[in-house]
Amino acid sequence: SQQGEEDPQALSIQEGENATMNCSYKTSINNLQWYRQNSGRGLVHLILIRSNEREKHSGRLRVTLDTSKKSSSLLITASRAADTASYFCATDPDQFYFGTGTSLTVIP
Amino acid sequence: GAVVSQHPSRVICKSGTSVKIECRSLDFQATTMFWYRQFPKQSLMLMATSNEGSKATYEQGVEKDKFLINHASLTLSTLTVTSAHPEDSSFYICSARSPGTAHTEAFFGQGTRLTVV
Numbered sequence: 001s002q003q004g005e006e007d008p009q010a011l012s013i014q015e016g017e018n019a020t021m022n023c024s025y026k027t028s029i030n031n032l033q034w035y036r037q038n039s040g041r042g043l044v045h046l047i048l049i050r051s052n053e054r055e056k057h058s059g060r061l062r063v064t065l066d067t068s069k070k071s072s073s074l075l076i077t078a079s080r081a082a083d084t085a086s087y088f089c090a091t092d093p094d095q096f097y098f099g100t101g102t103s104l105t106v107i108p
Numbered sequence: 109g110a111v112v113s114q115h116p117s118r119v120i121c122k123s124g125t126s127v128k129i130e131c132r133s134l135d136f137q138a139t140t141m142f143w144y145r146q147f148p149k150q151s152l153m154l155m156a157t158s159n160e161g162s163k164a165t166y167e168q169g170v171e172k173d174k175f176l177i178n179h180a181s182l183t184l185s186t187l188t189v190t191s192a193h194p195e196d197s198s199f200y201i202c203s204a205r206s207p208g209t210a211h212t213e214a215f216f217g218q219g220t221r222l223t224v225v
Binding site: 045098 | 216
């Protein structure tokens with residue numbers, strides 16, 4: 001069964017703006033990961049944050065994790081049209097259970 | 109980074125036939141592979157966990173006899189959709205993780221789009 005839920009389900013922004021997506025999960029985790037999926041393609045790993053970390057950066061990506069609230073957020077700064085994709089969070093214990101995803105559209 | 113190769117990328121088959129999808133870890137040994145199914149505009153649903161040398165562990169609601177999983181070697185897992193029907197049409201994705209790496213990313217194949225006509 002799915003573990004996480006992303007919010008919002010769909011997000012449309014202008015190029016250059018920041019995009020924020022949220023993920024909530026249900027049970028204890030070892031780590032949480034964010035993935036990106038272009039239409040009809042496989043998943044690309046973006047960033048992993050461990051359960052003992054609160055914030056992590058990678059390029060234009062910033063991820064936060066609040067284990068007390070069982071939630072995580074992904075911030076993409078200075079968005080580009082090429083960032084248009086679906087974004088999923090996945091929690092790890094053992095298996096990776098994916099959230100419902102946020103469909104991001106960046107308008108040039 | 110590690111590479112997982114999935115083949116074929118697209119397949120069209122007739123109702124009643126069986127289709128085999130391969131998932132290979134190219135530069136590492138994967139004791140565990142995962143198989144997912146994705147419906148249009150939806151998330152990935154874990155179907156089963158494939159363990160090398162043993163029977164796969166299926167998620168609740170996934171038919172074992174319908175979706176046969178074989179993980180005969182440390183670099184190859186296969187998913188066979190038996191007696192396929194149009195409702196089996198979907199996007200199937202595999203992933204693999206290196207042994208002994210509990211806190212790291214999984215590596216995903218590019219997916220297989222199955223269309224049953």
